[in-house]
Amino acid sequence: MQKSLLHTIHTPKELRLLNQKDLPQLAQELREFIINIVATKEGHLGASLGVVELTIALHYVFNTPIDQLIWDVGHQAYGHKILTGRKNNFHTNRQLGGISGFPNRNESNYDTFGVGHASTSISAALGMAIASKLKGEFEKQHIAVIGDASIAGGMAFEGLNHAGVTDTNLLVILNDNAIGIDPSVGALKMYLTNVKKGTQKRNNIIKALNFDYSGPIDGHNINTIISELKRLKKVKGPKFLHVITTKGKGLKQAETDQVKYHAPGLFDAKTGELIVKSGFNQPPKYQDVFGFTIVELAKLNKKIIGITPAMPTGSSLKYMMDIMPDRAFDVGIAEQHAVTLAAGMATQGLIPFCNIYSTFLQRAYDQIIHDVALQNLPVIFCLDRAGLVGEDGPTHHGIFDLSYLRSIPNLIIFAPRNEVELRNIMYTAQLGLKHPIAIRYPRGQGVTRNWKQAFTKIEIGKGTQLKKGDKLAILSIGSISKNVTEAIIDLQVSHYDLRFVKPLDETLLHAIFKNYETIVTIEDNSIKGGFGSAISEFASENNYKNTIKILGIPDVFIEHGDVGTLQKSVGLDAENLKKRFSLLYR
Numbered sequence: 001m002q003k004s005l006l007h008t009i010h011t012p013k014e015l016r017l018l019n020q021k022d023l024p025q026l027a028q029e030l031r032e033f034i035i036n037i038v039a040t041k042e043g044h045l046g047a048s049l050g051v052v053e054l055t056i057a058l059h060y061v062f063n064t065p066i067d068q069l070i071w072d073v074g075h076q077a078y079g080h081k082i083l084t085g086r087k088n089n090f091h092t093n094r095q096l097g098g099i100s101g102f103p104n105r106n107e108s109n110y111d112t113f114g115v116g117h118a119s120t121s122i123s124a125a126l127g128m129a130i131a132s133k134l135k136g137e138f139e140k141q142h143i144a145v146i147g148d149a150s151i152a153g154g155m156a157f158e159g160l161n162h163a164g165v166t167d168t169n170l171l172v173i174l175n176d177n178a179i180g181i182d183p184s185v186g187a188l189k190m191y192l193t194n195v196k197k198g199t200q201k202r203n204n205i206i207k208a209l210n211f212d213y214s215g216p217i218d219g220h221n222i223n224t225i226i227s228e229l230k231r232l233k234k235v236k237g238p239k240f241l242h243v244i245t246t247k248g249k250g251l252k253q254a255e256t257d258q259v260k261y262h263a264p265g266l267f268d269a270k271t272g273e274l275i276v277k278s279g280f281n282q283p284p285k286y287q288d289v290f291g292f293t294i295v296e297l298a299k300l301n302k303k304i305i306g307i308t309p310a311m312p313t314g315s316s317l318k319y320m321m322d323i324m325p326d327r328a329f330d331v332g333i334a335e336q337h338a339v340t341l342a343a344g345m346a347t348q349g350l351i352p353f354c355n356i357y358s359t360f361l362q363r364a365y366d367q368i369i370h371d372v373a374l375q376n377l378p379v380i381f382c383l384d385r386a387g388l389v390g391e392d393g394p395t396h397h398g399i400f401d402l403s404y405l406r407s408i409p410n411l412i413i414f415a416p417r418n419e420v421e422l423r424n425i426m427y428t429a430q431l432g433l434k435h436p437i438a439i440r441y442p443r444g445q446g447v448t449r450n451w452k453q454a455f456t457k458i459e460i461g462k463g464t465q466l467k468k469g470d471k472l473a474i475l476s477i478g479s480i481s482k483n484v485t486e487a488i489i490d491l492q493v494s495h496y497d498l499r500f501v502k503p504l505d506e507t508l509l510h511a512i513f514k515n516y517e518t519i520v521t522i523e524d525n526s527i528k529g530g531f532g533s534a535i536s537e538f539a540s541e542n543n544y545k546n547t548i549k550i551l552g553i554p555d556v557f558i559e560h561g562d563v564g565t566l567q568k569s570v571g572l573d574a575e576n577l578k579k580r581f582s583l584l585y586r
């Protein structure tokens with residue numbers, strides 16, 4: 001019976017005392033450890049399984065945490081966390097109060113840079129490398145591990161372009177497994193494929209950028225990786241190592257169904273089989289309502305185009321991509337490009353639905369202003385994952401879009417309270433708007449089983465009253481309406497769904513301000529600059545002196561955890577809302 005090695009390793013210092021010939025056994029144990037925990041605690045699986053050998057080799061060769069190691073996106077860093085002192089609490093991964101699902105500087109000095117959004121690692125590592133050089137720390141190494149989908153992100157190229165003219169101790173390791181969450185796309189993917197097949201000169205793009213390029217090497221052969229890393233340690237200046245790995249390596253199903261096993265949910269650690277939660281007679285996910293509805297509309301309106309930056313499965317645009325591949329585009333991890341691509345299409349009379357998670361759209365802010373709104377181009381932005389998203393935590397909560405979009409002229413902002421409203425605003429938008437529109441909706445399931453109703457046109461800028469009461473007017477926006485409805489079942493208060501943050505329904509607001517002394521606004525968005533701020537601005541512009549209470553996400557970053565508990569922690573759950581309304585309802 002082999003003695004377990006993993007349980008003797010608490011830090012890379014102990015790892016580096018191991019005999020190199022024992023490392024394959026350590027890899028096997030680390031893989032099993034990851035599988036056993038993620039099977040029951042959920043999380044990102046495939047990416048971490050794919051870099052087990054690379055992770056061990058990096059901590060074996062480099063003097064971490066002095067040598068700086070940055071993981072791009074960081075969803076592949078479970079092995080890194082387990083080997084750097086977090087084995088014993090790794091079972092708390094992504095749980096409220098537990099460790100983060102991504103490297104986080106507050107969590108460990110081995111997590112040298114906080115990540116979660118793709119394509120940042122090269123810039124961060126270069127920044128560290130230049131700093132080390134200026135500080136005279138000439139022996140310090142700086143390593144960025146970036147995937148084949150993430151390196152196609154514009155920011156990664158910006159980092160490479162700069163690094164190529166520096167003589168810093170920077171090593172960029174391309175973890176090439178030929179897939180993002182969905183299959184990687186674009187000319188770079190084709191190029192890398194040909195390099196691997198040997199039908200293309202070995203990565204002269206990188207050499208042209210003045211990098212010392214080496215590879216491709218087998219990213220699962222620890223000995224090969226270690227000898228190459230040891231060689232590269234002595235090479236001065238910017239270096240680029242191309243490693244080939246298999247996403248999901250070591251679990252058959254994760255290797256064959258790599259999309260699903262990127263984040264598979266619960267599964268049987270022994271067999272690898274998924275444990276599917278019954279969805280019988282459950283309301284659909286908002287993303288699927290989007291996905292099915294855009295197909296329905298695109299069949300009727302040939303001008304409709306779908307665009308996603310690398311999230312075909314997550315956004316459910318894959319339904320349209322499967323049926324109409326010439327009208328639905330996965331542009332890769334390229335949010336800025338996605339937005340301006342849509343703008344270009346709109347100038348030619350097409351009707352682009354640009355589907356980008358709220359948090360990832362932050363990356364394309366100038367494109368929204370400069371390329372879309374300033375030119376008043378009718379792009380239809382569908383912001384999925386708006387609001388608190390749960391276990392992905394502060395890097396992924398979509399809680400700023402109402403604030404960051406509201407100050408942009410010409411932009412319509414709509415938030416559906418349910419799936420029927422989402423369908424109807426999509427239908428309305430494709431009829432031909434004179435402005436761009438942003439439609440924001442949450443991660444996960446909606447509230448309506450019979451969502452597939454006939455389309456109804458929505459009047460732009462019109463809100464609606466959902467419940468009549470007295471003394472207190474509650475104004476909600478979007479899907480948080482569900483919690484309000486539950487909270488006021490026994491309260492005689494009025495509840496309005498304003499539906500639009502821009503333009504506001506001013507006629508309705510005048511009536512509300514004239515009839516209720518106290519007005520409460522609620523949003524699954526930061527209270528800074530969001531829906532409540534819009535209502536306050538309306539009141540001040542019209543000299544109303546009513547009491548306005550703004551409820552929403554406080555001005556802090558919200559940690560990871562299940563959505564229900566996170567909503568409770570900020571007082572947006574039905575129970576807390578009921579208490580708050582009752583106090584105001586004298």
Ligand SMILES: Cc1ncc(C[n+]2csc(CCOP(=O)(O)OP(=O)(O)O)c2C)c(N)n1
Nearest residue numbers: 047116117118147148149150179180181310
């Ligand atoms: C800016 C941004 N856009 C999209 C995502 C969603 N996302 C997370 S992982 C991933 C795929 C990453 O693929 P790759 O870089 O090849 O790494 P791998 O998972 O293959 O290890 C994507 C698109 C993100 N995290 N950040």
Ligand SMILES: CC(=O)[C@@H](O)[C@H](O)COP(=O)(O)O
Nearest residue numbers: 073075116263314385392443
């Ligand atoms: C790591 C990353 O950014 C993605 O995998 C993200 O976690 C997907 O989020 P959803 O699970 O909400 O699609």
Ligand SMILES: [Mg+2]
Nearest residue numbers: 147148179180
């Ligand atoms: Mg990849």
